[in-house]
Amino acid sequence: MGVIPKSLKTLTLELQRLPGIGSKSARRIAYFLFSLPEERLSFLGDSLKGLKHSVTMCSFCRILADTNPCDICGDVTREVSSICIVADHMDVYAIERTAGYKGMYYVLGGLLSPIKGHGPEDIAVEGLLKRVHQLKKIQRQGVKLELIFALSPTTEGQTTALYLKEEIMNEFGDDVLLSRVAVGISVGTDIDYVDTYTLQESLKGRSSL
Numbered sequence: 001m002g003v004i005p006k007s008l009k010t011l012t013l014e015l016q017r018l019p020g021i022g023s024k025s026a027r028r029i030a031y032f033l034f035s036l037p038e039e040r041l042s043f044l045g046d047s048l049k050g051l052k053h054s055v056t057m058c059s060f061c062r063i064l065a066d067t068n069p070c071d072i073c074g075d076v077t078r079e080v081s082s083i084c085i086v087a088d089h090m091d092v093y094a095i096e097r098t099a100g101y102k103g104m105y106y107v108l109g110g111l112l113s114p115i116k117g118h119g120p121e122d123i124a125v126e127g128l129l130k131r132v133h134q135l136k137k138i139q140r141q142g143v144k145l146e147l148i149f150a151l152s153p154t155t156e157g158q159t160t161a162l163y164l165k166e167e168i169m170n171e172f173g174d175d176v177l178l179s180r181v182a183v184g185i186s187v188g189t190d191i192d193y194v195d196t197y198t199l200q201e202s203l204k205g206r207s208s209l
């Protein structure tokens, strides 16, 4: 390791701390960066330096955005009759890519996990209840606000959904509709290869033809 220049060694160690980057990849990226022209490195450096200042969190839905409110909360053409509750920002981007949902979002910022020590204080429950209050006020007469849970079908996702359901029911009772995204067989999969749990869930969540 003594032959590796100090700066490259430091950069490699920093890159190694990024998710999904092992020591080999980190070294390769560090050498690749060194091979880039100076102006591209400056641009990259400036982007990193400005990251914390240029990105803000939407105070309505907690999405990371350029502006507050974000483009979604500030878009008057979007439907305000539903909130899609997700764990993470990346989930919003994934759902937006489908172009099949035109409602609002709420980012919890994590999931409950007793094993990892993540409790209710680690997810933005109060903010969610506040957002539900805000959107409930602007519903058309006779329209119930729908809360769609788009949480991973894991123990953590289910624990979180159950906890939030109770919190929401305590606060709003039957004044809101609760639903969750369908859990089931992936498109293009042979039923024969689907595990029992997924199959059970997809039968429970069947829809009419």
Ligand SMILES: [Zn+2]
Pocket: 058, 059, 060, 061, 062, 063, 069, 070, 071, 072, 073, 074
């Ligand atoms: Zn927003």
